[in-house]
Amino acid sequence: xxxxxxxxxSGLPRSGTSMMMxxxxxxxxxxxTDNLRTADEDNPKGYFEFERVKQIEHDKSWLEDAQGxxxxxxxxxxxxxxxxxxxxxxxxxxxxxxxxxxxxxxLIRRGEPADTVPDEKMAAMFEKxxxxxxxxLAVQPNVDVLYVSYNEVMKDARPHAERxxxxxxxxxxxxxxxxxxxxxLYRQQH
Numbered sequence: 160x161x162x163x164x165x166x167x168x169s170g171l172p173r174s175g176t177s178m179m180m181x182x183x184x185x186x187x188x189x190x191x192t193d194n195l196r197t198a199d200e201d202n203p204k205g206y207f208e209f210e211r212v213k214q215i216e217h218d219k220s221w222l223e224d225a226q227g228x229x230x231x232x233x234x235x236x237x238x239x240x241x242x243x244x245x246x247x248x249x250x251x252x253x254x255x256x257x258x259x260x261x262x263x264x265x266l267i268r269r270g271e272p273a274d275t276v277p278d279e280k281m282a283a284m285f286e287k288x289x290x291x292x293x294x295x296l297a298v299q300p301n302v303d304v305l306y307v308s309y310n311e312v313m314k315d316a317r318p319h320a321e322r323x324x325x326x327x328x329x330x331x332x333x334x335x336x337x338x339x340x341x342x343x344l345y346r347q348q349h
Contacts, residue, residue, distance in 0.1 A: 162227040165244050166327060169234050170251030171285055173261035175309030176231050178340065179251055180207030182320065183229045185339045186331035191221075191230040207231055215239040234292045246302045247327060250293075253309040255282045316340040 166188060168179045184190045184207070191209050211221045212232050216239045226244070240246060259278050276284075296304045305326045312319045320336040 163245060165222060165225045165246050166229040167246055167248045168229060168231045168251065169237055169248055171234060171258055171289065173258045174251040174253040176251050177207050179249055179307065180229065180231055181339050182336040186336040188229045191225045191228045212236065234288065237292060238295055242301050244301065248296065248302055248304045249323060250304055250306050251309055252306055255285065312340060313342055
């Protein structure tokens with residue numbers, strides 16, 4: 160992997176971004192994290208987050224430290240990436256009913272209202288957002304994107320780990336990447 164390139168794991172919330180961060184860390188890519196958000200029932204293996212990414216619109220200084228590493232950035236913030244860096248984006252996809260069910264379960268566990276927006280409306284909003292992000296990514300000259308299906312990784316992680324390895328330059332430990340995929344955490348299957 161190029162030491163100047165910033166690898167980004169992105170996607171909708173609950174689409175498998177934490178699992179992908181764990182796979183990449185196991186494969187040998189150093190994650191940029193701050194460990195402020197600790198593992199919980201929704202993500203028992205941890206979130207792999209870096210709090211400062213949420214301020215990317217106003218604070219891009221942390222990107223210097225992200226070079227040669229992987230960082231998780233939700234899809235809504237991708238548009239704030241400055242063109243002065245090269246990025247390899249691994250964009251996670253997951254069946255929409257599973258994303259919605261997973262979000263609902265997380266809200267219920269937190270004691271927050273889980274039924275404020277009907278699933279059909281939420282799905283339409285998410286799908287429109289993803290289409291906009293994909294269109295934006297497609298025209299960025301400094302961004303390479305690999306789309307990865309969470310559902311497919313959970314069925315058979317190896318071919319996806321091998322694709323990711325090629326995408327990131329061929330130096331990852333594929334066996335270790337495959338070994339961290341925990342099918343017991345594949346909840347809300349549809």
